[in-house]
Amino acid sequence: MDVRVLDYIDDRLAATSDFDALDSLIENVKEQQDLLKKQLDDARRDHDNARTASDNHIVSTREKGEAFQKEQADIDCRLLVATQSETSDDAARKFEASMGRLRKLEIAGGYVELLKEVDALSNECISQLGKSDKAALQPYRRLQHLVVSLQPLQEAADGAAPHLLDHIVQQVQQVKARIQQSFSDDLESTLKKMNWPKATSIVPMALQDEWERNVGRLLDLQRPDLESRDQMLMSKSGSEDPPVLLPLEVLVRPLEQRFTYHFSGSKPTNRLDKPEYFLSHTEKLIEGYSELIQNSVQPLLTKHFRGSNLSLTPAYIDATCAFVTALLPMVRRKLVSFASQVASQPNLLSHLVHQVLDFDKLIEENYAYTPESPSTPWRGLAYFLLDTSGYFQRWLDVERDFALARYSSIIENQEGGELDWDSVSDDATKPTKAAIRVNDLLETVTDRYRPLASFSEKLRFLIDIQIAIFDQFHSRLHSSLEAYITMTSSLARTVHGISKEDQSELQGVKGLDRLCRVFGSADYLERAMRDWSDDVFFLELWEELQDRANNRDEISKNLGSLQEIQSKTSSAVGQDDPTSTASAAQGALFDETAEAYRRLRVRSESIIVETLAYNIRETLRPYTRVTTWAALSASAAGPTSLSPELDPTLRLLADYLAFLSKALGKAPLRRVVRQLCHAVQSFLWDQLLVRHSFSTAGAAQLSSDLDALCAAIDRFVGFGVARRGMRRLADGVGLLSLPVKSEIPRVQVDEEDDGAAWGDEGEGAGVEAGEDGGQGADGRQMGLFEVERLVFMDNESARHALELVGLESLSEGDARSVLERRVELGS
Numbered sequence: 001m002d003v004r005v006l007d008y009i010d011d012r013l014a015a016t017s018d019f020d021a022l023d024s025l026i027e028n029v030k031e032q033q034d035l036l037k038k039q040l041d042d043a044r045r046d047h048d049n050a051r052t053a054s055d056n057h058i059v060s061t062r063e064k065g066e067a068f069q070k071e072q073a074d075i076d077c078r079l080l081v082a083t084q085s086e087t088s089d090d091a092a093r094k095f096e097a098s099m100g101r102l103r104k105l106e107i108a109g110g111y112v113e114l115l116k117e118v119d120a121l122s123n124e125c126i127s128q129l130g131k132s133d134k135a136a137l138q139p140y141r142r143l144q145h146l147v148v149s150l151q152p153l154q155e156a157a158d159g160a161a162p163h164l165l166d167h168i169v170q171q172v173q174q175v176k177a178r179i180q181q182s183f184s185d186d187l188e189s190t191l192k193k194m195n196w197p198k199a200t201s202i203v204p205m206a207l208q209d210e211w212e213r214n215v216g217r218l219l220d221l222q223r224p225d226l227e228s229r230d231q232m233l234m235s236k237s238g239s240e241d242p243p244v245l246l247p248l249e250v251l252v253r254p255l256e257q258r259f260t261y262h263f264s265g266s267k268p269t270n271r272l273d274k275p276e277y278f279l280s281h282t283e284k285l286i287e288g289y290s291e292l293i294q295n296s297v298q299p300l301l302t303k304h305f306r307g308s309n310l311s312l313t314p315a316y317i318d319a320t321c322a323f324v325t326a327l328l329p330m331v332r333r334k335l336v337s338f339a340s341q342v343a344s345q346p347n348l349l350s351h352l353v354h355q356v357l358d359f360d361k362l363i364e365e366n367y368a369y370t371p372e373s374p375s376t377p378w379r380g381l382a383y384f385l386l387d388t389s390g391y392f393q394r395w396l397d398v399e400r401d402f403a404l405a406r407y408s409s410i411i412e413n414q415e416g417g418e419l420d421w422d423s424v425s426d427d428a429t430k431p432t433k434a435a436i437r438v439n440d441l442l443e444t445v446t447d448r449y450r451p452l453a454s455f456s457e458k459l460r461f462l463i464d465i466q467i468a469i470f471d472q473f474h475s476r477l478h479s480s481l482e483a484y485i486t487m488t489s490s491l492a493r494t495v496h497g498i499s500k501e502d503q504s505e506l507q508g509v510k511g512l513d514r515l516c517r518v519f520g521s522a523d524y525l526e527r528a529m530r531d532w533s534d535d536v537f538f539l540e541l542w543e544e545l546q547d548r549a550n551n552r553d554e555i556s557k558n559l560g561s562l563q564e565i566q567s568k569t570s571s572a573v574g575q576d577d578p579t580s581t582a583s584a585a586q587g588a589l590f591d592e593t594a595e596a597y598r599r600l601r602v603r604s605e606s607i608i609v610e611t612l613a614y615n616i617r618e619t620l621r622p623y624t625r626v627t628t629w630a631a632l633s634a635s636a637a638g639p640t641s642l643s644p645e646l647d648p649t650l651r652l653l654a655d656y657l658a659f660l661s662k663a664l665g666k667a668p669l670r671r672v673v674r675q676l677c678h679a680v681q682s683f684l685w686d687q688l689l690v691r692h693s694f695s696t697a698g699a700a701q702l703s704s705d706l707d708a709l710c711a712a713i714d715r716f717v718g719f720g721v722a723r724r725g726m727r728r729l730a731d732g733v734g735l736l737s738l739p740v741k742s743e744i745p746r747v748q749v750d751e752e753d754d755g756a757a758w759g760d761e762g763e764g765a766g767v768e769a770g771e772d773g774g775q776g777a778d779g780r781q782m783g784l785f786e787v788e789r790l791v792f793m794d795n796e797s798a799r800h801a802l803e804l805v806g807l808e809s810l811s812e813g814d815a816r817s818v819l820e821r822r823v824e825l826g827s
Contacts, residue, residue: 118143118168122175137220140179143172179221180246187214187250197254199288203296212300218246219304226316230309241325242315242371248297248326255285256330263334272342275352279359282331286324286367293319315371324363325371328381335385343391346398353395356382357451379453387454396457400465403445407469410437411476417517419663424524429665431524432517438473439528442466450537455544462541462589463568470525470593474600481518481604484511488611508615509659515608516663522601523668526594533588542589549574568592609672612656613679619649620680623705624687629698630823642708643701650712657716673717677725680709689732690817696824699737706733731807732818738784738805740824788825791815 012018012025121139146168190210194203203211222245229243262269263278271277298319305311314321335356342348360380363369370378386392410416416434423436442465449461488511532538549562566573572587588594623645660669694702706729713722723730782805790801791812798812807815819825 115168118146118171121146122171125175126178137179140172140175140221141224143168143175146172176221180218183214183217183221184246184250187218187247188253190214191251191254196251197258197289199292201291201295203292211296215247215297215300216304218250219300222246223304223310226310227308230313242313244326244329245301245316245322247300248322251323252326252330255327259285259330259334272338272345272348273351275338275355278331278334278338279355282327283359283362285327286320286363289323290320290367293323297322313372314374320367321369321371324367324369331381332384335381336389339385339389339391343394346401349391349395350398350402353382353385353391354448356380356385361451377453380451382451383453386452386457392454392457392460396460396464399445399448399461400468403441403465403469406441407438407472410434410441411473419513419517419520421662426662427666429520429523429668430516430663431520435473435521435524438469439525442469446532446537455541455548458541459545459565463565467568467590467593470529470590471596473521473525474593474596477518477521477600480514481600481607484514484518485607509655511611512608512656512659513663515604515611516660519601519604519608519668520663522597522604523665526597526601529590529594529597530588533590533594538589542587545569545573545589546587566592605668605672608660609675609679612672612676613683615652615656616649616676616680617683619652620646620683620687623649624684624691627692629702630693630695632695632697632701641701641704643705646705646708650708653709653712654715657713661716670717670721673713673721674725677713677722681726681729685729685732689729689736690821693821693823693826694736695822696737696740699733699822703733703737706730727809728814731809732814735787735802735805735807735810735815735818736821738782738787740785741783784819784822784824788819788822791819 013022121143125137125139125143190207193207193210194200222243226243233240259278259281261267262281264270269277269281301317301319301322305317311317315325316322339349339352342352357380360378360382364378364380370376372378386395411434413434416432416437418433419430420433420436421430423433424430445461445465449458452458452461533542545565549565562574569589570587570591572591575587623643626643626645657673660672664672689702692698706726710722710726710730713725714720782801787801787805791798795812798815802808802810802812802815810818
């Protein structure tokens with residue numbers, strides 16, 4: 001028995017109880033057997049049907065193949081007979097060549113039909129001229145549409161018929177020229193009846209209909225071209241000067257003839273040194289005919305273009321703007337001719353450019369001329385002359401040469417290096433006359449290129465002229481400062497052997513004057529550049545520079561690399577973070593130059609301080625060598641008399657500060673004096689205060705001398721400035737000058753109870769800090785021994801004692817060093 005049958009029986013009859021369902025199991029097996037037999041019969045039947053169909057298909061395919069071979073043989077035979085070829089391949093090539101010639105013939109036939117249609121439309125248009133303007137324009141419109149429709153077909157066919165398209169375009173242009181000429185002749189006839197170009201304010205009533213008809217026909221003729229141009233500019237996002245309206249082109253022809261007569265040849269009005277003649281003549285034409293244009297042309301433009309996209313262009317919808325646009329071509333032609341004659345003459349070229357800039361400004365301000373769009377500024381005739389015609393580099397060279405020549409004359413002027421006492425306010429730092437004149441020169445340069453429309457041209461002026469002159473003047477100031485440092489050094493005096501006359505020019509007030517020239521010039525021009533950076537013109541230039549540096553691959557091909565521009569203007573160029581709102585406010589065009597002047601100002605200020613400190617220290621040396629401080633007594637010298645050794649210092653201070661108070665502003669003067677006081681303080685502290693011993697009278701004498709020294713300084717900078725600058729020295733002298741005994745019997749302080757006696761008296765027993773030398777709340781002044789006991793007890797007690805006597809600037813070590821110099825304490 002089959003194994004699978006045994007497995008099936010074992011599965012179904014696993015237990016004795018399974019025999020009860022044996023009948024149903026046998027019945028189920030029989031049903032499955034019948035189903036399998038049925039499926040087997042169906043499969044055999046499908047197999048027989050498939051075999052029969054396959055045999056039929058094989059027979060059919062064989063019959064079709066035989067028929068195809070027979071038909072192919074017949075075709076080959078006929079092809080060989082038709083093409084007179086020996087092989088089928090030769091016959092196929094000859095047949096394809098014949099079909100190619102047929103296709104060419106068909107295309108040629110289409111071209112001929114197209115040309116016939118163009119000729120027919122052209123003839124129809126010309127035949128209708130003078131009879132019916134509307135009938136003449138209809139075939140012309142169809143010709144225009146034909147040209148427009150052929151353009152994309154030509155591009156899709158990879159330029160398959162360029163000659164045909166060119167011929168049709170020329171035909172259309174010729175037809176347009178014929179129509180335009182006819183319409184223009186009619187308008188000229190009307191103008192002759194008006195006695196044009198005689199100035200008038202309105203078209204006569206008798207000619208009003210004729211005027212409107214002739215102007216309207218020209219506008220209708222030109223309108224499709226204007227609309228096509230407008231769509232092209234919108235699709236390409238381009239920008240160019242709008243064309244002249246045909247009626248206004250006819251209007252300005254007599255004006256052009258008059259213009260050519262006056263400003264050509266050897267006429268007295270045609271002078272190379274007077275370009276303002278033809279420019280002012282043009283402005284007078286605009287002014288003289290503006291009333292007629294507004295009264296007679298403006299209504300027609302509004303009627304024809306209102307409601308269309310053309311009404312968005314001022315040169316089409318605004319009659320005055322359209323009239324100016326019509327006059328500008330003759331001015332451009334004159335400019336090109338004029339510039340070619342004066343290009344080699346710097347003075348005349350510069351004069352021409354500035355006159356053109358003035359003319360542009362006049363047209364924009366007086367007539368609000370913006371031909372392309374109200375929101376798009378007119379670039380002007382200056383842009384046409386400098387950029388389009390290529391005269392910018394020549395003009396830039398001329399202006400740079402003029403500016404450098406003027407700069408050289410400023411520098412060579414003997415008075416240029418002197419301080420200008422009258423140009424600024426009394427409390428401001430005095431610059432040199434040269435610095436003021438250089439600043440005025442560069443402001444003049446700004447006024448010259450401010451009206452330019454081109455960003456790159458403005459930046460070229462800024463970098464090539466203004467910043468270049470700033471750099472040259474900075475180099476001159478820096479060289480002057482270095483020369484002073486070199487000549488005043490001891491090594492230079494020894495090696496180079498500087499004469500006594502030269503040394504006298506470097507000493508005293510004369511030496512300060514040389515330093516103040518550098519400091520004042522650097523300070524003045526640094527502030528000028530900071531002010532320039534806040535000017536609207538330079539702010540807009542900076543924003544444009546940042547936008548180009550951050551959003552474009554290159555700023556301008558004429559300006560160099562980004563690194564070169566950063567080195568000339570600011571390192572912040574191109575460093576804006578688009579997500580930061582504050583980043584745009586960082587940086588300015590003159591950052592690098594202003595920073596160079598700031599460094600020069602700071603360095604010259606430090607040298608002024610060093611010079612003052614050195615000279616004052618030299619005059620104080622005899623004073624520091626006085627050795628009688630400990631021997632002075634109350635009867636030997638009065639408390640108000642000054643040490644005679646201090647007189648040279650006081651005289652020198654008076655001379656120096658009298659000059660500096662005039663040459664420097666309040667803020668830099670106080671900075672200089674404060675640093676001078678620090679230097680004097682250090683010198684007197686180290687060389688006098690902690691080196692000598694002082695009696696009570698000697699300390700009083702030193703205090704009186706210090707008061708006189710502070711008074712000499714405060715006389716020029718304000719009360720209290722010197723004492724604040726020498727606070728440590730003043731406090732040291734104050735501590736040294738404490739009286740031996742207090743006014744009230746001093747509080748007994750035992751060293752063992754760690755200053756507990758201060759605590760027993762409470763806060764009221766202490767001494768309030770002040771300038772009275774330690775005046776307490778109970779009216780008692782602390783004595784020398786009382787303070788000395790606390791200062792030498794420990795740091796905490798010393799700090800507390802110094803606070804009570806108002807000497808907080810002294811450290812514990814300073815206080816002990818000072819108190820050690822009192823002879824009373826030493827004894």
